[in-house]
Amino acid sequence: xxxxxxxxxxxxxxxxxxxxxxxxxxxxxxxxxxxxxxxxxxxxxxxxxxxxxxxxxxxxxxxxxxxxxxxxxxxxxxxxxxxxxxxxxxxxxxxxxxxxxxxxxxxxxxxxxxxxxxxxxxxxxxxxxxxxxxxxxxxxxxxxxxxxxxxxxxxxxxxxxxxxxxxxxxxxxxxxxxxxxxxxxxxxxxxxxxxxxxxxxxxxxxxxxxxxxxxxxxxxxxxxxxxxxxxxxxxxxxxxxxxxxxxxxxxxxxxxxxxxxxxxxxxxxxxxxxxxxxxxxxxxxxxxxxxxxxxxxxxxxxxxxxxxxxxxxxxxxxxxxxxxxxxxxxxxxxxxxxxxxxxxxxxxxxxxxxxxxxxxxxxxxxxxxxxxxxxxxxxxxxxxxxxxxxxxxxxxxxxxxxxxxxxxxxxxxxxxxxxxxxxxxxxxxxxxxxxxxxxxxxxxxxxxxxxxxxxxxxxxxxxxxxxxxxxxxxxxxxxxxxxxxxxxxxxxxxxxx
Numbered sequence: 173x174x175x176x177x178x179x180x181x182x183x184x185x186x187x188x189x190x191x192x193x194x195x196x197x198x199x200x201x202x203x204x205x206x207x208x209x210x211x212x213x214x215x216x217x218x219x220x221x222x223x224x225x226x227x228x229x230x231x232x233x234x235x236x237x238x239x240x241x242x243x244x245x246x247x248x249x250x251x252x253x254x255x256x257x258x259x260x261x262x263x264x265x266x267x268x269x270x271x272x273x274x275x276x277x278x279x280x281x282x283x284x285x286x287x288x289x290x291x292x293x294x295x296x297x298x299x300x301x302x303x304x305x306x307x308x309x310x311x312x313x314x315x316x317x318x319x320x321x322x323x324x325x326x327x328x329x330x331x332x333x334x335x336x337x338x339x340x341x342x343x344x345x346x347x348x349x350x351x352x353x354x355x356x357x358x359x360x361x362x363x364x365x366x367x368x369x370x371x372x373x374x375x376x377x378x379x380x381x382x383x384x385x386x387x388x389x390x391x392x393x394x395x396x397x398x399x400x401x402x403x404x405x406x407x408x409x410x411x412x413x414x415x416x417x418x419x420x421x422x423x424x425x426x427x428x429x430x431x432x433x434x435x436x437x438x439x440x441x442x443x444x445x446x447x448x449x450x451x452x453x454x455x456x457x458x459x460x461x462x463x464x465x466x467x468x469x470x471x472x473x474x475x476x477x478x479x480x481x482x483x484x485x486x487x488x489x490x491x492x493x494x495x496x497x498x499x500x501x502x503x504x505x506x507x508x509x510x511x512x513x514x515x516x517x518x519x520x521x522x523x524x525x526x527x528x529x530x531x532x533x534x535x536x537x538x539x540x541x542x543x544x545x546x547x548x549x550x551x552x553x554x555x556x557x558x559x560x561x562x563x564x565x566x567x568x569x570x571x572x573x574x575x576x577x578x579x580x581x582x583x584x585x586x587x588x589x590x591x592x593x594x595x596x597x598x599x600x601x602x603x604x605x606x607x608x609x610x611x612x613x614x615x616x617x618x619x620x621x622x623x624x625x626x627x628x629x630x631x632x633x634x635x636x637x638x639x640x641x642x643x644x645x646x647x648x649x650x651x652x653x654x655x656x657x658x659x660x661x662x663x664x665x666x667x668x669x
Contacts, residue, residue, distance in 0.1 A: 227404050229323045230340035234265035238336040245333035246428055250284045252450075254428075261464045264433035264483075274459040281429050281442075282450035289331065289425035291315060296325040300391045307384055311423055313376055315413070316405040317397070319425075324396045334427045338408060343482030346370060346407045348621065355605075356625035359594040360632055361496035361525050362475035369410075369479070370403075377402040410480045416451070418444040426451050434481070435466035436490045442467065473527070474631045484627040487634060494527040495632035497639075499537070499587050501544050510551060511543055514558035518565055530638050533584075535569040536561050541580035542573050550576070578650050585643040588636050595633040602626050 231238050239258045247253075256268040274280070291311050295301035300321050304314055322329040329335070341347065345366035348356075357363035377399050385392040412430040415423050429442055429451050438456050445452040459465050469477065473494040474484050485493075500523040501511050512522050526537035539560035546553065553573070560569040573580075602622060 227340045227401065229326075229335055230338045231336060233339040233341070233343075234260065236260060236266060238333065239266075241333050242337040242427075246287065250286050251428060252282050255280060256465055258431055261433070263435075263464060266431070267433040267464050267466075268431050270459040270461050270463050270465055272461060274455055274465065276455055276458045278455050279445065279448070279452045280455065280465070281452050282445075282448050283426050283429050283452075284450050285444075287427050288451075289315070289318070289334075289427075290422065291318075293318065295321060296329045297321055297391065300388075303384060303388055303391060309380070309384075312406075312409065313380055315423075315425070316402060316409055317380065317392075319405045319408060320397060320401055331427075340404075343620070343624070344407055344411060345479045345482075346373065346403055346410065347482075352618075352621055356622055357628070359591070359598045359629055360475060360625075361498060362479055362628070365475070365479055373403055373406045374399060376406075411482075414442055414451075416442075416444045418446060429453075432465065432467045434469040434477070434483075436468075436485050436492070438466050438468050440467045441470070474628055478624060478628055482624075484624055484631065487627065487631045490631070492529075493631055493635065494529045495591075495635045496525040497528050497533075497537070497584075497587055497591060497636070498523060498525050499540055499544065499584070500524075505544075507546075507548050507551060507554070511546075511554055511558070514543070514554040515561070517555070518558050518562035520558065520562055524561070528588075528635055528639050530635055532642075533639065534563075535571075536563055537584070538580065539569060539571055541583045542571060542576060545576055545579040545583050546573070547576070578647065581643055581647055581650075585640065585647065588640050588643065592633060592636050592640065595629050595636070598629055599626065599633070602629075 236258065243258065255270060255272045255274055257271055258266060259269045261267040261269060291314050295318065301318070304317060309317070319335070322331045323335045326332060345353065345357075345362070346369060348366065350367070350370075353363050353366055357366070380402075381397070385394070385397050409425075412425055413423055414426055414429075415421050426442065432453075440453045440456050442451055442453050444450070453467055455465070469481065471492040473492065474490055475495070477490075478484050501508060501515075503522075505511065508522075515521060515524075520540075524540055526534055526540065528537070539557050543554060543557035543561060546557065550573070556567070557571065559565045559567040560571050602625070605622065
């Protein structure tokens with residue numbers, strides 16, 4: 173089902189999530205260059221389950237109904253002969269499959285710039301593009317609006333064959349209702365990331381509607397330029413837009429290249445090749461005819477893959493998987509005010525999330541734990557600890573405070589076990605969870621979303637279990653060492669007596 177999931181390595185455009193953790197994306201610019209349209213923080217809190225508006229174009233995520241028309245249009249538009257074809261596949265519902273033997277290190281695709289969709293692309297409705305440019309709309313909302321405008325132009329748009337092959341209803345978290353997020357992702361921190369993303373998309377749409385769409389209804393009719401279709405367009409961008417480093421970081425939709433699915437076992441990624449003047453990738457493995465060809469969507473956790481692409485890799489197959497652990501300084505702490513002040517000075521708050529992997533956790537997390545458990549007598553080190561807890565700081569992060577190390581590790585362990593209990597509660601209840609729907613189509617959707625949530629929760633809990641084991645062992649060893657030292661000391665004392 174990675175068809176709701178697209179590209180692409182470090183070239184993937186980042187999420188709206190503010191960058192305060194070491195494993196998240198750079199924040200997305202929301203301010204316009206001129207006459208800025210401020211992003212409002214407004215979204216519905218309604219928990220009513222609704223069926224999203226059916227998108228009037230595109231196709232089902234596993235459909236090949238428009239594949240031949242897409243490939244013919246691409247060839248006629250300058251795409252060179254390919255060693256791959258779009259077919260139904262086991263991983264991703266549809267993807268690019270090798271037609272011939274492909275060698276390791278071979279360059280593939282060669283999509284020319286004439287097939288890129290960028291902020292410079294020509295509009296079928298030129299007046300609409302002119303209005304957006306006059307208002308200084310930046311690339312993301314500009315491209316989202318462009319995609320809707322071209323889709324609504326149907327056959328008169330040069331991109332009609334491409335848009336017809338886009339998924340009509342992907343499964344990324346942008347398309348989940350608030351009730352579904354609250355119900356299925358209650359244990360995971362990715363829920364909050366999804367809520368923030370939806371909030372920002374809704375806010376951006378509301379500003380565009382207020383400042384532009386409502387003033388030019390003939391160019392931007394509400395039956396087309398509404399929130400549901402805007403979310404579809406933004407979802408396409410989140411899952412398919414690529415940044416091309418060799419073109420100075422230019423962002424683009426690259427038809428055909430975005431039909432490649434992700435594998436955790438490959439590191440191949442897309443970029444513009446100046447010598448061949450096209451978007452390519454170099455395979456890091458060989459493929460035989462009939463095998464699906466993969467690229468990497470980047471070093472992302474399972475939660476991040478679900479957030480943007482709508483799929484969760486099988487448990488234990490993603491070496492870059494991580495889970496965000498929430499840590500908080502207690503308001504009953506005698507030095508709460510001083511600690512909070514030190515944290516805010518470095519862009520942090522009293523509650524922070526840090527990524528934990530099977531292989532360990534960042535130094536920033538340990539620095540935060542030191543700060544959380546440090547007594548008033550260590551107030552002189554609060555600033556140093558807070559600086560080390562921020563990934564924005566270049567200060568030394570490898571701190572050691574042996575006098576409070578045991579308390580800091582216990583603090584992390586307690587936080588892990590609180591999080592584990594939430595996952596246990598959800599996973600135990602998921603088997604008997606009432607889906608509360610009557611429509612067969614909606615029932616299938618709910619069953620699918622619940623399975624995604626179960627897969628994510630299982631993989632994230634696995635990482636927490638590993639962290640719990642490591643922490644318990646380290647604490648046990650520390651306490652045994654202290655006990656052994658105390659026993660030796662008491663032995664010496666008795667001897668001298």
